[in-house]
Structure formats: structure tokens, C-alpha cells
Amino acid sequence: MEKSYQKLLDSNKQWVAKQLELDPTYFETLAKGQSPEYLWIGCSDSRVPANEVTGTRPGEIFVHRNIANMVVHTDMNMLSVLSYAVEVLKVKHIIVCGHYGCGGVIAAMGNKQFGLIDNWLRHLKDVYRMHSDELEAIEDIKARENRFVELNVQEQVTDLCKTSIVQNAWRNNQPLHVHGWVYDIADGIIQDLDVSYRQASDLEKIYQFKL
Numbered sequence: 001m002e003k004s005y006q007k008l009l010d011s012n013k014q015w016v017a018k019q020l021e022l023d024p025t026y027f028e029t030l031a032k033g034q035s036p037e038y039l040w041i042g043c044s045d046s047r048v049p050a051n052e053v054t055g056t057r058p059g060e061i062f063v064h065r066n067i068a069n070m071v072v073h074t075d076m077n078m079l080s081v082l083s084y085a086v087e088v089l090k091v092k093h094i095i096v097c098g099h100y101g102c103g104g105v106i107a108a109m110g111n112k113q114f115g116l117i118d119n120w121l122r123h124l125k126d127v128y129r130m131h132s133d134e135l136e137a138i139e140d141i142k143a144r145e146n147r148f149v150e151l152n153v154q155e156q157v158t159d160l161c162k163t164s165i166v167q168n169a170w171r172n173n174q175p176l177h178v179h180g181w182v183y184d185i186a187d188g189i190i191q192d193l194d195v196s197y198r199q200a201s202d203l204e205k206i207y208q209f210k211l
């Protein structure tokens with residue numbers, strides 16, 4: 001059996017050699033610590049690697065990825081990443097980046113069962129329900145999928161801002177911007193959806209926390 005994974009280990013050695021050639025202290029410097037300016041919340045899709053598509057290097061982006069770039073407020077994994085990024089690393093920007101052609105988003109639009117993942121996709125169905133009038137008015141299925149991807153990013157951005165973690169940062173005058181982006185797998189371009197929030201008062205009143 002061919003060891004297809006061997007090429008990853010070989011590439012790693014080549015990569016290390018190349019970095020050291022460019023800067024002999026590269027790993028030494030990185031080993032001292034990280035102070036990334038950005039938190040990226042993206043999809044697990046193998047075609048949307050945070051560093052590559054943004055031209056950033058190790059140390060520049062703190063990353064959390066899951067299926068369909070969701071911000072589920074009972075997800076301890078997401079909350080822990082968010083808390084560490086905002087409260088300890090003090091990132092200045094949080095980017096929720098969705099992508100067109102997202103398998104999770106497309107699956108959530110249908111009625112087929114996929115197993116355990118259906119429970120995760122339920123969160124997407126809730127987003128669909130909130131925007132069903134707009135979505136169902138779009139006859140072209142591809143266009144409807146794309147709009148659902150955008151609306152999902154918008155809702156995840158809003159859900160991030162509803163967390164006490166983000167609101168406390170704002171109330172403490174910590175510079176923190178939350179952005180919603182969408183990546184197009186077909187051309188590699190990222191579009192800013194302009195759904196950024198900067199303060200708790202941008203949220204509906206019921207979600208606003210007092211300090």
C-alpha cells in the first residue's frame with residue numbers, strides 16, 4: 001500500500017528548510033509566543049484554508065473552523081477559542097468567513113438525512129427559517145444557495161456579538177471589530193459583506209448585556 005501521507009512529512013521537511021533559508025531565527029522567534037491580530041471562524045472545507053487565502057503566515061491568525069462556519073452559543077470549543085482570542089490574545093478583528101458552494105449550507109436546504117450531522121445542520125435550518133421569505137423568492141437554486149451562505153454569515157456575526165465575551169470587550173473599550181466575509185471557491189476572491197458590528201447598541205435590545 002502506498003503511504004500517501006508520507007508526502008506530507010517530506011513536504012514538512014522541505015518547508016522547514018525553506019523557512020530557515022529565508023530566516024535562520026524563524027522558528028526561534030515563533031516559539032517565543034503568538035500575538036495574532038485576527039480570529040478567523042471559517043468552514044472546515046479543505047478548499048478554504050485561512051492562512052493561504054489571506055496570504056498570512058504562522059502567528060498571524062488564530063483559527064477556529066467547523067462545518068459551515070457556525071457560531072453556536074453552547075459550543076464549548078467555539079466559546080473557548082473566542083474567549084482566549086478576545087480576552088487573552090486581544091485580537092482586534094474577528095472574521096466569520098463563509099464560502100459559496102458550502103456543503104453544509106446546501107445539505108441544510110434539503111430534506112435528506114445525513115446522520116449525526118443533521119443535528120449540527122439544524123442550526124442552519126433555523127437560519128433558513130428566519131429568512132425563508134427572501135430565500136424562497138429566489139427561483140434559481142444556485143442563487144438561493146449563495147444567498148443562504150451570505151445570510152448564514154450575517155447571522156453568525158450577529159450571534160458572535162450576542163456573546164458576553166464580545167460585549168464585555170466593547171464595554172471595556174477594547175478595540176474589536178467583527179466582520180462577515182464570503183469566499184468564492186470558483187475564483188478565490190473574498191467579499192466583505194459589510195455586516196460589521198462595533199458596539200453592543202448595534203444589537204437588538206434584548207441581547208444587550210450590562211457590564
Ligand code: CO
Binds near residue numbers: 103
Ligand atoms: Co463549507
